[in-house]
Amino acid sequence: MSDLPAVPDPRDMRVSNDDRERVAKVLHDSMAEGRLTVGELEERLDQVYAAKTFGDLEPVTRDLPIGNQSRAVAMPQPAPSPVNRVGGRGTSSTAIAIMSGTDRKGLWTVPPTFTSVALMGGVEIDLTDARFEDAETTIQAFAVMGGIDIYVPEDITVQVNGTGFMGAFENRVQDQGQPRPGAALVKITGLAMMGGVEVKRRKPRKQKHKQIEE
Template identity: 85%
Template structure:
Protein backbone atom coordinates (compact mmCIF):
# COMPACT_ATOMS: atom_id res chain seq x y z
CA UNK A 1 0.00 0.00 0.00
CA UNK A 2 1.46 3.37 -1.05
CA UNK A 3 2.25 5.77 1.79
CA UNK A 4 0.33 9.04 1.61
CA UNK A 5 2.44 12.22 1.52
CA UNK A 6 2.73 14.05 4.81
CA UNK A 7 0.26 16.90 5.26
CA UNK A 8 2.13 20.17 5.93
CA UNK A 9 1.37 21.98 9.16
CA UNK A 10 -0.80 25.05 8.32
CA UNK A 11 1.28 27.06 10.80
CA UNK A 12 4.28 26.63 8.51
CA UNK A 13 2.48 28.28 5.60
CA UNK A 14 3.75 31.70 4.52
CA UNK A 15 1.59 34.70 5.34
CA UNK A 16 0.65 37.40 2.85
CA UNK A 17 0.56 41.18 3.29
CA UNK A 18 -3.24 40.95 3.66
CA UNK A 19 -2.82 38.40 6.48
CA UNK A 20 -0.48 40.78 8.33
CA UNK A 21 -2.87 43.70 7.84
CA UNK A 22 -5.80 41.62 9.12
CA UNK A 23 -3.98 40.80 12.35
CA UNK A 24 -2.82 44.42 12.69
CA UNK A 25 -6.46 45.56 12.54
CA UNK A 26 -7.36 43.08 15.29
CA UNK A 27 -4.63 44.59 17.46
CA UNK A 28 -5.74 48.18 16.77
CA UNK A 29 -9.32 47.27 17.73
CA UNK A 30 -8.09 45.61 20.93
CA UNK A 31 -6.14 48.75 21.84
CA UNK A 32 -9.24 50.90 21.26
CA UNK A 33 -11.23 48.59 23.57
CA UNK A 34 -8.62 48.97 26.31
CA UNK A 35 -7.27 45.42 26.06
CA UNK A 36 -3.81 46.58 24.99
CA UNK A 37 -1.70 49.59 25.92
CA UNK A 38 -0.09 51.74 23.23
CA UNK A 39 3.30 50.22 24.09
CA UNK A 40 1.93 46.67 23.81
CA UNK A 41 0.31 47.55 20.49
CA UNK A 42 3.60 48.85 19.07
CA UNK A 43 5.50 45.79 20.28
CA UNK A 44 3.00 43.39 18.76
CA UNK A 45 2.82 45.30 15.48
CA UNK A 46 6.59 44.91 15.15
CA UNK A 47 6.14 41.15 15.47
CA UNK A 48 3.26 41.12 12.98
CA UNK A 49 5.20 42.88 10.24
CA UNK A 50 8.24 40.68 10.86
CA UNK A 51 6.15 37.47 10.69
CA UNK A 52 6.87 35.01 7.88
CA UNK A 53 4.44 32.18 8.75
CA UNK A 54 1.04 31.77 10.38
CA UNK A 55 2.84 30.19 13.31
CA UNK A 56 4.68 33.48 13.87
CA UNK A 57 1.33 35.28 14.15
CA UNK A 58 -0.27 32.91 16.67
CA UNK A 59 1.34 34.31 19.87
CA UNK A 60 0.41 37.88 18.94
CA UNK A 61 -3.34 37.33 19.41
CA UNK A 62 -3.36 34.30 21.72
CA UNK A 63 -4.57 36.24 24.81
CA UNK A 64 -7.25 38.25 22.98
CA UNK A 65 -10.97 37.30 22.75
CA UNK A 66 -10.79 37.28 18.94
CA UNK A 67 -7.75 35.02 18.91
CA UNK A 68 -9.61 31.99 17.53
CA UNK A 69 -10.74 33.86 14.44
CA UNK A 70 -7.38 35.55 13.97
CA UNK A 71 -5.56 32.23 14.28
CA UNK A 72 -7.69 30.36 11.76
CA UNK A 73 -4.51 29.43 9.89
CA UNK A 74 -4.83 28.10 6.41
CA UNK A 75 -8.38 29.43 6.06
CA UNK A 76 -9.32 32.39 3.83
CA UNK A 77 -10.01 35.46 5.92
CA UNK A 78 -12.06 38.44 4.80
CA UNK A 79 -10.13 41.69 4.79
CA UNK A 80 -11.77 44.20 7.09
CA UNK A 81 -12.90 47.44 5.53
CA UNK A 82 -11.01 50.66 6.30
CA UNK A 83 -13.66 51.36 8.96
CA UNK A 84 -11.24 49.69 11.42
CA UNK A 85 -9.99 53.26 11.86
CA UNK A 86 -13.28 54.32 13.44
CA UNK A 87 -13.93 53.78 17.15
CA UNK A 88 -12.58 54.55 20.59
CA UNK A 89 -12.41 57.69 22.71
CA UNK A 90 -10.57 60.83 21.65
CA UNK A 91 -7.16 61.10 23.29
CA UNK A 92 -6.46 64.76 22.46
CA UNK A 93 -8.80 67.59 21.47
CA UNK A 94 -6.31 70.34 20.61
CA UNK A 95 -2.78 71.29 19.66
CA UNK A 96 -1.60 74.81 20.51
CA UNK A 97 1.79 76.33 19.72
CA UNK A 98 2.56 79.91 20.79
CA UNK A 99 6.09 80.90 19.85
CA UNK A 100 6.91 77.21 20.05
CA UNK A 101 6.23 73.90 18.31
CA UNK A 102 4.01 70.91 19.03
CA UNK A 103 2.66 67.86 17.26
CA UNK A 104 0.07 65.11 17.35
CA UNK A 105 1.26 61.93 15.65
CA UNK A 106 1.76 58.21 16.04
CA UNK A 107 -1.06 56.06 17.39
CA UNK A 108 -3.82 58.31 18.77
CA UNK A 109 -7.58 58.79 18.55
CA UNK A 110 -9.05 61.99 17.08
CA UNK A 111 -12.31 63.33 18.62
CA UNK A 112 -15.19 64.58 16.42
CA UNK A 113 -13.83 68.15 16.69
CA UNK A 114 -10.12 68.94 16.95
CA UNK A 115 -8.69 72.47 17.23
CA UNK A 116 -5.19 73.50 16.21
CA UNK A 117 -3.72 76.97 16.85
CA UNK A 118 -0.28 78.21 15.82
CA UNK A 119 0.77 81.75 16.84
CA UNK A 120 4.32 82.49 15.72
CA UNK A 121 4.93 78.76 16.09
CA UNK A 122 4.40 75.48 14.32
CA UNK A 123 2.00 72.55 14.66
CA UNK A 124 2.21 69.16 12.95
CA UNK A 125 -0.87 66.91 12.88
CA UNK A 126 -0.19 63.45 11.49
CA UNK A 127 -3.24 61.23 10.95
CA UNK A 128 -1.26 58.39 9.35
CA UNK A 129 -1.65 55.97 12.26
CA UNK A 130 -4.64 57.68 13.90
CA UNK A 131 -8.08 56.32 14.69
CA UNK A 132 -11.23 58.44 14.68
CA UNK A 133 -13.90 58.54 17.37
CA UNK A 134 -16.61 59.17 14.74
CA UNK A 135 -16.92 58.53 11.01
CA UNK A 136 -16.84 62.32 10.44
CA UNK A 137 -14.21 64.58 11.99
CA UNK A 138 -13.71 68.35 11.81
CA UNK A 139 -10.26 69.88 12.27
CA UNK A 140 -10.27 73.64 12.90
CA UNK A 141 -6.89 75.12 12.01
CA UNK A 142 -5.90 78.72 12.85
CA UNK A 143 -2.44 80.06 12.04
CA UNK A 144 -1.26 83.59 12.92
CA UNK A 145 2.29 84.25 11.72
CA UNK A 146 2.81 80.52 12.17
CA UNK A 147 2.36 77.26 10.32
CA UNK A 148 0.20 74.14 10.60
CA UNK A 149 0.92 70.98 8.61
CA UNK A 150 -1.73 68.26 8.43
CA UNK A 151 -0.77 64.84 7.02
CA UNK A 152 -3.58 62.56 5.88
CA UNK A 153 -3.26 58.86 4.90
CA UNK A 154 -4.64 57.54 1.63
CA UNK A 155 -7.54 55.66 3.23
CA UNK A 156 -9.09 58.84 4.66
CA UNK A 157 -11.28 61.20 2.62
CA UNK A 158 -10.55 64.93 3.07
CA UNK A 159 -12.64 68.04 2.48
CA UNK A 160 -10.75 71.33 2.87
CA UNK A 161 -12.50 74.68 3.25
CA UNK A 162 -10.14 77.24 4.75
CA UNK A 163 -9.12 80.80 3.97
CA UNK A 164 -5.89 82.75 3.90
CA UNK A 165 -5.36 86.47 4.62
CA UNK A 166 -1.86 87.57 3.70
CA UNK A 167 -1.16 83.88 4.14
CA UNK A 168 -2.00 80.56 2.54
CA UNK A 169 -4.43 77.73 3.21
CA UNK A 170 -3.08 75.09 0.84
CA UNK A 171 -4.59 71.75 -0.07
CA UNK A 172 -2.50 69.29 -2.08
CA UNK A 173 -5.06 66.50 -1.52
CA UNK A 174 -7.75 66.35 -4.18
CA UNK A 175 -10.50 64.01 -2.98
CA UNK A 176 -13.98 63.46 -4.33
CA UNK A 177 -16.80 65.43 -2.72
CA UNK A 178 -18.23 62.42 -0.89
CA UNK A 179 -16.25 59.93 1.23
CA UNK A 180 -15.52 56.48 -0.09
CA UNK A 181 -17.68 53.76 1.53
CA UNK A 182 -16.24 52.62 4.85
CA UNK A 183 -13.63 55.37 5.12
CA UNK A 184 -13.44 58.21 7.67
CA UNK A 185 -14.23 61.72 6.47
CA UNK A 186 -12.05 64.58 7.74
CA UNK A 187 -13.23 68.16 7.17
CA UNK A 188 -10.52 70.78 7.57
CA UNK A 189 -11.48 74.41 7.99
CA UNK A 190 -9.97 77.55 9.48
CA UNK A 191 -7.93 80.66 8.73
CA UNK A 192 -4.30 81.51 8.03
CA UNK A 193 -3.25 85.12 8.74
CA UNK A 194 0.29 85.96 7.67
CA UNK A 195 0.92 82.27 8.12
CA UNK A 196 0.18 78.97 6.46
CA UNK A 197 -1.92 75.83 6.76
CA UNK A 198 -0.97 72.95 4.48
CA UNK A 199 -2.85 69.67 3.97
CA UNK A 200 -1.01 66.83 2.25
CA UNK A 201 -0.83 63.07 1.87
CA UNK A 202 1.54 60.77 3.71
CA UNK A 203 1.80 57.01 3.27
CA UNK A 204 1.80 54.89 6.42
CA UNK A 205 4.86 52.84 7.33
CA UNK A 206 2.82 49.72 6.59
CA UNK A 207 1.96 50.95 3.07
CA UNK A 208 5.64 51.72 2.44
CA UNK A 209 6.64 48.26 3.71
CA UNK A 210 4.14 46.59 1.38
CA UNK A 211 5.45 48.53 -1.62
CA UNK A 212 9.04 47.56 -0.76
CA UNK A 213 8.11 43.88 -0.39
CA UNK A 214 6.22 43.91 -3.70
Protein backbone atom coordinates in the same frame (compact mmCIF):
# COMPACT_ATOMS: atom_id res chain seq x y z
CA MET B 1 -19.23 43.48 14.17
CA SER B 2 -18.16 45.60 11.22
CA ASP B 3 -20.50 48.23 9.80
CA LEU B 4 -18.69 48.33 6.47
CA PRO B 5 -20.88 47.57 3.43
CA ALA B 6 -20.29 44.33 1.57
CA VAL B 7 -18.09 44.69 -1.51
CA PRO B 8 -20.15 43.72 -4.59
CA ASP B 9 -18.95 40.95 -6.90
CA PRO B 10 -17.63 42.58 -10.12
CA ARG B 11 -19.53 39.97 -12.14
CA ASP B 12 -22.81 41.39 -10.84
CA MET B 13 -22.08 44.92 -12.06
CA ARG B 14 -23.99 46.22 -15.09
CA VAL B 15 -22.31 46.50 -18.49
CA SER B 16 -22.49 49.48 -20.85
CA ASN B 17 -23.06 49.58 -24.61
CA ASP B 18 -19.31 50.13 -25.08
CA ASP B 19 -18.61 46.93 -23.13
CA ARG B 20 -20.96 44.97 -25.41
CA GLU B 21 -19.45 46.46 -28.58
CA ARG B 22 -15.94 45.61 -27.40
CA VAL B 23 -16.89 41.96 -26.98
CA ALA B 24 -18.74 41.94 -30.31
CA LYS B 25 -15.60 43.16 -32.08
CA VAL B 26 -13.59 40.31 -30.59
CA LEU B 27 -16.19 37.84 -31.91
CA HIS B 28 -16.13 39.35 -35.40
CA ASP B 29 -12.32 39.19 -35.46
CA SER B 30 -12.42 35.58 -34.28
CA MET B 31 -14.77 34.64 -37.12
CA ALA B 32 -12.48 36.35 -39.64
CA GLU B 33 -9.57 34.27 -38.28
CA GLY B 34 -11.60 31.07 -38.68
CA ARG B 35 -12.08 30.45 -34.98
CA LEU B 36 -15.88 30.78 -35.16
CA THR B 37 -18.41 29.84 -37.79
CA VAL B 38 -21.07 32.28 -38.96
CA GLY B 39 -23.69 30.37 -36.98
CA GLU B 40 -21.56 30.49 -33.81
CA LEU B 41 -20.96 34.21 -34.31
CA GLU B 42 -24.68 34.94 -34.59
CA GLU B 43 -25.45 32.82 -31.53
CA ARG B 44 -22.81 34.56 -29.42
CA LEU B 45 -23.77 38.02 -30.62
CA ASP B 46 -27.30 37.34 -29.39
CA GLN B 47 -25.83 36.55 -25.96
CA VAL B 48 -23.70 39.71 -26.04
CA TYR B 49 -26.53 42.11 -26.82
CA ALA B 50 -28.77 40.41 -24.27
CA ALA B 51 -26.12 40.62 -21.54
CA LYS B 52 -26.88 42.76 -18.52
CA THR B 53 -23.84 42.10 -16.32
CA PHE B 54 -20.13 41.35 -16.73
CA GLY B 55 -20.89 37.84 -15.56
CA ASP B 56 -23.16 37.41 -18.62
CA LEU B 57 -20.38 38.53 -20.98
CA GLU B 58 -17.50 36.54 -19.56
CA PRO B 59 -18.42 33.07 -20.95
CA VAL B 60 -18.83 34.43 -24.50
CA THR B 61 -15.08 34.78 -25.09
CA ARG B 62 -13.82 32.25 -22.55
CA ASP B 63 -12.65 29.75 -25.21
CA LEU B 64 -11.04 32.37 -27.46
CA PRO B 65 -7.26 32.94 -27.17
CA ILE B 66 -7.40 36.66 -26.45
CA GLY B 67 -5.08 36.41 -23.43
CA ASN B 68 -5.17 38.18 -20.12
CA GLN B 69 -3.51 41.31 -21.51
CA SER B 70 -6.26 41.92 -24.05
CA ARG B 71 -9.34 40.65 -22.28
CA ALA B 72 -12.51 41.73 -24.03
CA VAL B 73 -14.42 41.71 -20.77
CA ALA B 74 -12.50 44.06 -18.52
CA MET B 75 -14.36 43.52 -15.29
CA PRO B 76 -14.05 46.39 -12.83
CA GLN B 77 -11.98 45.67 -9.75
CA PRO B 78 -13.64 46.41 -6.42
CA ALA B 79 -12.05 49.22 -4.46
CA PRO B 80 -10.08 48.03 -1.44
CA SER B 81 -12.05 48.19 1.76
CA PRO B 82 -11.02 51.14 3.88
CA VAL B 83 -9.35 50.47 7.18
CA ASN B 84 -11.86 50.61 10.01
CA ARG B 85 -10.44 53.57 11.93
CA VAL B 86 -13.63 54.57 13.78
CA GLY B 87 -13.95 53.82 17.47
CA GLY B 88 -12.56 54.76 20.87
CA ARG B 89 -12.42 57.93 22.94
CA GLY B 90 -10.56 61.06 21.86
CA THR B 91 -7.12 61.30 23.46
CA SER B 92 -6.41 64.94 22.60
CA SER B 93 -8.67 67.79 21.49
CA THR B 94 -6.15 70.60 20.91
CA ALA B 95 -2.68 71.33 19.61
CA ILE B 96 -1.45 74.83 20.44
CA ALA B 97 1.93 76.32 19.62
CA ILE B 98 2.75 79.89 20.69
CA MET B 99 6.23 80.89 19.59
CA SER B 100 7.07 77.20 19.80
CA GLY B 101 6.30 73.87 18.15
CA THR B 102 4.09 70.88 18.93
CA ASP B 103 2.70 67.82 17.21
CA ARG B 104 0.06 65.12 17.36
CA LYS B 105 1.15 61.90 15.68
CA GLY B 106 1.58 58.17 16.13
CA LEU B 107 -1.22 56.10 17.68
CA TRP B 108 -3.89 58.50 18.92
CA THR B 109 -7.66 58.97 18.72
CA VAL B 110 -9.12 62.17 17.26
CA PRO B 111 -12.31 63.52 18.87
CA PRO B 112 -15.24 64.76 16.72
CA THR B 113 -13.84 68.31 16.89
CA PHE B 114 -10.12 69.04 17.08
CA THR B 115 -8.66 72.55 17.29
CA SER B 116 -5.15 73.56 16.33
CA VAL B 117 -3.60 77.01 16.81
CA ALA B 118 -0.16 78.12 15.64
CA LEU B 119 0.74 81.66 16.78
CA MET B 120 4.23 82.47 15.55
CA GLY B 121 4.90 78.76 15.92
CA GLY B 122 4.46 75.42 14.19
CA VAL B 123 2.07 72.48 14.55
CA GLU B 124 2.23 69.07 12.88
CA ILE B 125 -0.89 66.87 12.86
CA ASP B 126 -0.28 63.38 11.48
CA LEU B 127 -3.37 61.19 10.94
CA THR B 128 -1.45 58.31 9.36
CA ASP B 129 -1.89 55.97 12.35
CA ALA B 130 -4.79 57.78 14.01
CA ARG B 131 -8.26 56.54 14.88
CA PHE B 132 -11.41 58.66 15.02
CA GLU B 133 -14.04 58.77 17.74
CA ASP B 134 -16.79 59.40 15.15
CA ALA B 135 -17.13 58.65 11.43
CA GLU B 136 -17.06 62.42 10.76
CA THR B 137 -14.38 64.65 12.24
CA THR B 138 -13.79 68.40 12.00
CA ILE B 139 -10.30 69.83 12.38
CA GLN B 140 -10.20 73.59 12.97
CA ALA B 141 -6.81 74.99 12.02
CA PHE B 142 -5.80 78.59 12.81
CA ALA B 143 -2.33 79.75 11.77
CA VAL B 144 -1.35 83.34 12.65
CA MET B 145 2.18 84.15 11.54
CA GLY B 146 2.84 80.44 11.94
CA GLY B 147 2.35 77.12 10.16
CA ILE B 148 0.22 74.00 10.51
CA ASP B 149 0.97 70.84 8.52
CA ILE B 150 -1.75 68.17 8.42
CA TYR B 151 -0.85 64.74 7.02
CA VAL B 152 -3.69 62.42 5.97
CA PRO B 153 -3.58 58.72 4.93
CA GLU B 154 -4.96 57.31 1.70
CA ASP B 155 -7.96 55.53 3.26
CA ILE B 156 -9.86 58.54 4.58
CA THR B 157 -11.93 61.13 2.72
CA VAL B 158 -10.84 64.74 3.20
CA GLN B 159 -12.75 67.98 2.61
CA VAL B 160 -10.80 71.25 2.96
CA ASN B 161 -12.64 74.57 3.30
CA GLY B 162 -10.17 76.88 5.04
CA THR B 163 -9.45 80.50 4.16
CA GLY B 164 -6.16 82.30 3.63
CA PHE B 165 -5.77 86.02 4.45
CA MET B 166 -2.33 87.31 3.58
CA GLY B 167 -1.43 83.66 3.95
CA ALA B 168 -2.16 80.28 2.39
CA PHE B 169 -4.62 77.49 3.19
CA GLU B 170 -3.44 74.79 0.78
CA ASN B 171 -5.03 71.47 -0.06
CA ARG B 172 -2.58 69.08 -1.74
CA VAL B 173 -4.89 66.07 -1.42
CA GLN B 174 -6.53 65.27 -4.75
CA ASP B 175 -9.50 63.14 -3.65
CA GLN B 176 -11.58 65.89 -2.07
CA GLY B 177 -15.24 65.09 -2.63
CA GLN B 178 -18.02 62.86 -1.43
CA PRO B 179 -17.19 60.36 1.34
CA ARG B 180 -16.40 56.86 0.20
CA PRO B 181 -18.57 54.09 1.74
CA GLY B 182 -17.08 52.96 5.03
CA ALA B 183 -14.30 55.58 5.06
CA ALA B 184 -13.84 58.13 7.82
CA LEU B 185 -14.57 61.72 6.74
CA VAL B 186 -12.30 64.52 7.93
CA LYS B 187 -13.38 68.12 7.34
CA ILE B 188 -10.58 70.66 7.68
CA THR B 189 -11.49 74.31 8.11
CA GLY B 190 -10.03 77.44 9.67
CA LEU B 191 -7.94 80.47 8.81
CA ALA B 192 -4.35 81.17 7.78
CA MET B 193 -3.48 84.82 8.46
CA MET B 194 0.06 85.80 7.53
CA GLY B 195 0.81 82.11 7.94
CA GLY B 196 0.08 78.78 6.32
CA VAL B 197 -2.01 75.65 6.69
CA GLU B 198 -1.09 72.76 4.40
CA VAL B 199 -3.00 69.48 3.99
CA LYS B 200 -1.02 66.73 2.27
CA ARG B 201 -0.16 63.05 2.05
CA ARG B 202 2.75 61.63 3.97
CA LYS B 203 5.38 60.53 1.47
CA PRO B 204 6.42 56.86 1.77
CA ARG B 205 9.59 56.45 3.73
CA LYS B 206 12.55 55.57 1.54
CA GLN B 207 14.81 52.81 2.69
CA LYS B 208 18.43 53.81 2.94
CA HIS B 209 20.82 51.47 1.22
CA LYS B 210 24.37 51.27 2.51
CA GLN B 211 27.03 51.11 -0.09
CA ILE B 212 29.53 48.34 0.56
CA GLU B 213 33.00 48.99 -0.73
CA GLU B 214 34.98 46.01 -1.80
